[in-house]
Amino acid sequence: MEVTPQSPDPPDDRLPTIQRLASVLWPSFLTAGAATVVFFTLFDPVELALLAGYPGVSRQAGYTLGFFAFWLLTATSCALTCYFRRPCPPRAPQAHSDRF
Amino acid sequence: MSLPKPQTDAPPPEPVELYQKHVKIYPREVTGRFARLRTLTLGVLLGLYYGLAWLQWDGQQLLLFDLPARKFHVFGLTFWPQDFFYLAVILIIAALSLFFFTALAGRLWCGYACPQTVWTEIFLVMERWIEGNSRARLKLDQGPVSGRRLRLKTAKHALWLAFSLWTGFTFVGYFTPIRELSQQLIQFQLTPWEIFWILFYGFATYGNAGFLREQVCIYMCPYARFQSAMFDRDTMIISYDERRGDPRGARRRNAAKPAGLGDCIDCTLCVQACPTGIDIRDGLQYQCIGCAACIDVCDDVMAKMGYAPGLIRYTTENAIAGTATRLLRPRVIAYALLLSVLTGALIWGLWQRIPLEVDIMRDRSALYHRTDEGLVENVYHLKIINMSENDQIYDVSVEGIAGLQLLMNDPQVTVAHGSVADVPLRVRADPSELAAGSNSLTFHIRAIGDPKIRLDQPARFIGPAQ
Numbered sequence: 001m002e003v004t005p006q007s008p009d010p011p012d013d014r015l016p017t018i019q020r021l022a023s024v025l026w027p028s029f030l031t032a033g034a035a036t037v038v039f040f041t042l043f044d045p046v047e048l049a050l051l052a053g054y055p056g057v058s059r060q061a062g063y064t065l066g067f068f069a070f071w072l073l074t075a076t077s078c079a080l081t082c083y084f085r086r087p088c089p090p091r092a093p094q095a096h097s098d099r100f
Numbered sequence: 101m102s103l104p105k106p107q108t109d110a111p112p113p114e115p116v117e118l119y120q121k122h123v124k125i126y127p128r129e130v131t132g133r134f135a136r137l138r139t140l141t142l143g144v145l146l147g148l149y150y151g152l153a154w155l156q157w158d159g160q161q162l163l164l165f166d167l168p169a170r171k172f173h174v175f176g177l178t179f180w181p182q183d184f185f186y187l188a189v190i191l192i193i194a195a196l197s198l199f200f201f202t203a204l205a206g207r208l209w210c211g212y213a214c215p216q217t218v219w220t221e222i223f224l225v226m227e228r229w230i231e232g233n234s235r236a237r238l239k240l241d242q243g244p245v246s247g248r249r250l251r252l253k254t255a256k257h258a259l260w261l262a263f264s265l266w267t268g269f270t271f272v273g274y275f276t277p278i279r280e281l282s283q284q285l286i287q288f289q290l291t292p293w294e295i296f297w298i299l300f301y302g303f304a305t306y307g308n309a310g311f312l313r314e315q316v317c318i319y320m321c322p323y324a325r326f327q328s329a330m331f332d333r334d335t336m337i338i339s340y341d342e343r344r345g346d347p348r349g350a351r352r353r354n355a356a357k358p359a360g361l362g363d364c365i366d367c368t369l370c371v372q373a374c375p376t377g378i379d380i381r382d383g384l385q386y387q388c389i390g391c392a393a394c395i396d397v398c399d400d401v402m403a404k405m406g407y408a409p410g411l412i413r414y415t416t417e418n419a420i421a422g423t424a425t426r427l428l429r430p431r432v433i434a435y436a437l438l439l440s441v442l443t444g445a446l447i448w449g450l451w452q453r454i455p456l457e458v459d460i461m462r463d464r465s466a467l468y469h470r471t472d473e474g475l476v477e478n479v480y481h482l483k484i485i486n487m488s489e490n491d492q493i494y495d496v497s498v499e500g501i502a503g504l505q506l507l508m509n510d511p512q513v514t515v516a517h518g519s520v521a522d523v524p525l526r527v528r529a530d531p532s533e534l535a536a537g538s539n540s541l542t543f544h545i546r547a548i549g550d551p552k553i554r555l556d557q558p559a560r561f562i563g564p565a566q
Contacts, residue, residue, distance in 0.1 A: 018312070019319040026320045041184045044170060059168045060276075060293035 024082055028074035035074070036067045124241070125314060126234040127224070128372040132396025141212045142221050150266070153273040158489070167275045171518060177450070178518060180487050182457050189446045196442065198323070200435040202330040204427075206337045207390035210324070216316050217389065219267075219309035220375070223260060230256045234372070260310050261302075268302030314376040318387050328386065333417040334425050338390055340370075340381040340412045341420060348381075353405065363407050370394035370412060380412055454552070455488035458545050460559045467562045475505070475528040476563045482523040484545065486515040492547045496525070500541030501561065502533045512548070527561060534563035 045062020155162040157176050164173040172179040231237045231252050273281050284290045317324055345364035371379045373393040378385050380394045399409040416425045463479035486492050494513045498506050505528040515521040539561040547553035
């Protein structure tokens, strides 16, 4: 997309879609992976499931669900960061009046 | 109505292209010494990935991060979640080696060893095999939809998908024993989670190596963004020798070099060969993954023109500028020192590692009992984890208070390798030897067959509070 420097588009909209998607999904994937490793090194998913009252949950299920729960959390956080990084619309010029 | 145009010589403001739209890249086929080196590393690395999972050691998969059993088997050693420390040190060593090699040799990792590069390359090999070289592929993609195009695309994607699924299967095979996994696969007895991860990883391979390719390096790779922090003017990079090449210009072959022109004949083969679609002649760019394809094509052209090779070459910024390159510099020495200290510490730690873990839990249902003889008794549970490779017999003893009695079913506990034994036991003490309330004692757990495997574990003994 060609834009002039005066373009009113917020800069994020000029990023390639792939970069916008990647900036949410990819860092969150990496941190979710790291969090999963650390968390399940300390806690055994089978024991956690027993404590929570869900016997019969396999370790593989625990790891998988744990990873995706972490990913959901971290992706939400990344998406919110991107959302709040967007420039706010410029404030409407205040109405100045000479009548007062 | 149109406004009269102001009469100025200034051109109208050019639209600024801030972000390039993604254009599919058809990297040109390259032959040459670096291409051969890349093919070699590609073969070795892919062979390691698909082969290592099948190798056994002592009846045990050589490399198995056995998640269902919470044990890592690495070249004959077994790691437990308690050994997380070693994993952390190994990861730090890996990161430091990356810094070290980047400072010395630039993006060797990206060009030759990164999984993204390796799998993109093998997917390109398959693509070439079915659809032909880059020009044929471009023609095919731009041409009309035809039966031939449909057939070729179907064949390519089928091959890619099969390869991706095999990749996903091998990946899961590093986390659940691959021989059992293949049995389950043949008998259609994979668990839903195994199927899910095979598909997930297979799909990631298909997408990353088949479609995203250089975009992963440019938009997703954190290393590509921060590697410049490890670079200095003595780091080995791939660079175009501007002083020799410029001014560029086309010329006839076998003719004398036209006056006023450098060695670059502006054939743009270096651009056509680049898998990330950059022009190396524009200088060092973070999109350059250091694959050296441009070196190979340029050397070919130089040979055809009768010029010396190396117009594009591995060099350093200092060398290009005509100053000496220093190999040993503070940054390199610091990385090397840190690396050797940590590696030494890891080897020492593994050498000293005692493959035994003991948890002592005091029975909390009662603080203490009184026996008929008037002794004070505490009940404990010993959890003995045999992390060694052999079955062990452990001798359990206790000391710390005079006249302690240890009551167990059998003072020698047999624990199979890789197993956990839960041992209930009772300790009795004469109340006259006890301080009021809490007392310290120490359990000694010794493997009978191996004097190196022993642990002293402190515990509390609770007596009457008078």
